[in-house]
Amino acid sequence: MEKKKTISVMVENHPGVLARIAGLFSSRNFNIESLAVGETEDPATSRMTIVATGDELVLEQIIKQLNKLIDTLKVIDMSKEDYVERELALIKINTEDKNLTHLMHIIHIFKGKVLDTATDSLIVEITGNDDRINSFTQLVQTFGIKEMVRTGIVALTRSKKQKE
């Protein structure tokens, strides 16, 4: 059965690391849904957050293959952790001849921010998990989405709470 997994990969910040990870996914025929890369608190290390899909055997294989890369420091299977995840989307919505009050209402409910306004469109910033962004885009579909960009999911494990 197809499942989705969020995987966090800490890698040495060397040139070509991203190509090694991306190449692994294509050469092993793994499905990647999103990939977000950035520096961490330690500039020598990058963190990649990968959302991958596949059956259980494939997802297990993805984690092992990521671990096998020489530049990989640590692979965290987020599904086995308590974690938070967020994604950011910028969406340019058509506003021509449309009920702006209704649109502003939706943006407000989703705690969105309007970053730019023009006579015929708005750019809205939405953060949340995958579902939240998907529901927002569905709701504003009627207005017409002119363009959209998403960062892909980033995730961090929660710290252990004191005195459990």
Add this chain to the structure above:
Amino acid sequence: MRGAKILLESLKKEGVDTIFGYPGGVLLSLFDEIYNEKEIKFYLVRHEQGASHMADGYARSTGKVGVCLATSGPGATNLVTGIATAYMDSIPIVALTGQVATSHIGNDAFQEVDITGITRPIVKHNYLVRNSKDIPQIVKNAFHIASTGRPGPVLIDLPKDILAGEVESFVYPETPNLLGYKPKYEPNKMQIKKAVELIEKAKKPIVYIGGGVIASSAYEELLKFIEKIEAPVTTTLLGIGVVPYNHPLYLGMLGMHGTKYANYAIQESDLIIAIGARFDDRVTGDVKTFAPHADIIHIDIDPTSISKIIRVDIPIVGDAKNVLKDLLSEIKEKRHPEWIERIMQWKKQHPLTFSCAGEGLKPQMIVEKISELAGPDAIISTEVGQNQMWTAQFYKFTKPRKFLSSGGLGTMGYGFPAAIGAQVANPDKLVIDIAGDGSIQMNIQELATAVKYNLPVKVAILNNGWLGMVRQWQELFFGKRYSYTDISGSVDFVKIAEAYGAAGFKVEKEQNVEKVLKEAFNIKKPVLIDFHICGEENVWPMVPAGGSLHNMLEETELA
């Protein structure tokens, strides 16, 4: 000190005594250093692919890391087949490539290719050196990566200015600086315990071994193990030689051209103990019908090999030698008289045989003759195809690291340069490449290398005038439509040998086989023997691609 000198000094620190390679524009400063080099012997090849396979043959026959060197661009791309061959079979080689100057990288400069990009999926790791002073640490890391854990090829790309650049002093690091690379050698005790329980319960166990047993030098432990639990043992192509052919528990190779009794045993077993093998499709056939009654214990140093193709019951990540030692100390002696008796029956009923009908020499007979005359210390390489399978089936190996063959990638043209590499590493041993008339022509130019360095490699060409294995499939599965597999009369091999300064023989009659082999083995220079074998001989038995191991085709069934 120049970067090039730093490189050579670093290689010496790693114990490198041999480099196979070819010069080129960006490597001039390195070759200028090699010119004065005394401790490392350089072998000039005739094509870079040859250098990569020589490094591989050197590595497989010794267990040491093989080193090859090629210039940027086409030199580097010519190494690619050899690197992929080593990668698929987990062979430790370090490939050094020249690169255009760092200031030119990305400009499509003359003889520039992105070789680290090209080789990324076929190396264990690779490096593009960006600073001359990084050379020692990168060399240290490269040799460490290539030779530890599951071994494999590592490539170091060396731009022209990095080789020419000056570094104040040479300091070789004592340790690699690899933060995330820690192969797991010691098995988990809990897993050992679970495995022992399963082994003690099993009534029909079988041990299935691969190249990992050789990589870990676990020969003695393996023999003790199979004897202690009285389990029959079958091998992949790469595991050949670990168990002597005449060991009573030995079933030979399994899979597509394995023995019937090995495949039957796998299919009927209730427990498979896989050691350093990876359930390749040439081994399993149809995965769904593979070993339907068996639990599987899988021992491998590479976790990605485990449950990649078949979900196993007990994974044990660790070095085969350590795992076997732990199992041996935990396990009680076991006997399986009924199971062994059943296997003995199969062995009697379905031995590997060949018929003697038809024109021309029987290739299997030639392999048996070579086996008889060459002695237990001879090193045998093969090309790929029928020659390879007949050797795997009929050559009587008694020691590991004596059989060199491209299993995973199936590289035609591998055997001859690999034999040269093995001869360099083993100057006193008899080294023989058992070849086909197709594959020998893929790297035949290395005759010049063998002659130039007086490497007395023997090549036994099983010449049937066909690209035999493909022809076999066309015969069996494509209505005998022999599309572009007829290569008869392509060349006079004796003249080729003589033209290069080697000795050449042609053998067409059975009574001459032994005589010529004996003579060839006594000639202290390269010898090429052209055996004219019967044209349409097939490799039997056979599991058709994607078929089940218990449904093996045999010659008699088709007649």
